[in-house]
Amino acid sequence: MKISKKIVDNLKKGGVDFYVSVPCKLLANMIDILEKDKDIYYSAVPREEEGMGICAGAYLGDKFPCIMMQNTGIGNSVNAIVSLLQLYQMPVIFLISYRGTPGEPVGAQGGMAKVTEDILQTLRIPMLHCSSVKDIDKIPTFSNHAKVVESPVAILCDFNLMKDDR
Amino acid sequence: MNRFELLNNLQNILNDNLVICNIGLPSQELYKINDQSNFFYMLGSMGLSSSIGLGLSLSQTKQVISIDGDGSVLMNMNTLATIGNRAPSNYTLLIIDNGSYGSTGDQRTFTDEKTSLKDVAIGAGCKKVIECSGEETANELSKAIDDKNNSYVIISKINSGNVKIDPIPLNPITIRDRFRKFIGSVKYL
Secondary structure (H helix, E strand, C coil): CHHHHHHHHHHHHCCCCEEEECCCHHHHHHHHHHHCCCCCEEEECCCHHHHHHHHHHHHHCCCCEEEEEECHHHHCCHHHHHHHHHCCCCCCEEEEEECCCCCCCCHHHHHHHHHHHHHHHHCCCCEEEECCHHHHHHHHHHHHHHHHCCCCEEEEEEHHHHCCCC | CCHHHHHHHCHHHHCCCEEEECCCHHHHHHHHHHCCCCEEECCCCCCCHHHHHHHHHHHCCCCEEEEEEHHHHHHCCHHHHHHHHHCCCCEEEEEEECCEEHHHCCEECHHHCCCCHHHHHHHCCCCEEEEEEHHHHHHHHHHHHHCCCCCEEEEEECCCCCCCCCCCCCCHHHHHHHHHHHHCCCCCC
């Protein structure tokens, strides 16, 4: 819970005030925290691509949105990222639980893990890789960077960082 | 009635509200009829008009109308569940249902066969779901906007068919910035 709270606190410190998520067990604590937080908007959404659209609308309405999802969600969202968020230069935070990284018990998650950073790199999406607790302190500056460069950005949270956050 | 005639009919209602308009011919026709800064034209991301409008309606208090198509809603059908559970009363989804993929050569969609978007929307949890003819749409849309307590899904059943039209000449950042200026989200323009 400590790590999840620290991530949420740092996102809020960066100005993020609108959250949607497609769940992951590594995001469960963050979802719990956000559901109880009256200062921000939070909702679940059924699919990541749809969440990208909702975030685009929230940005138009002057919110600073974040979509929380597994890295698999990037695979579901490539066209929405390129032909909506990037085409109109919309700052949106992708808070990604990086399934399939070392510590992951489910072998099948390894496939998307192997290509996740390549996809983000191909899309020219700035990345912040959080593998230890001190990386979380970089979130406010990194979030502000999304606004400055008017671009979606990705925060990748490693399996081993999140797995013990009970 | 086809989509161009319907959009013409709706101008007085669209004028005063935030409009998210679907990619392709719907946006091009709307632009040709009466270009306004409160119209957000989609230049990509087919399927997401309803979602962009939902995010916008959750973020500010002005009335939002998402103009969508049957083909696009079929592509992002989970949107109806999110709308059924989360849409605030300043949100209206107008599905222009002509039973065809108009922008790609009028191939038939499943709403021209067995699928009823009205039944899907009701099943997904949307409370106020209206299916009407093109001729009735202006009146139904007006009533939906005047109702300050409910969001609506309106399915306007019209004929397929397109008018000859050019692509929108505006660049995406222009569309974005003048739309955000209309809302009051940017101060620098």
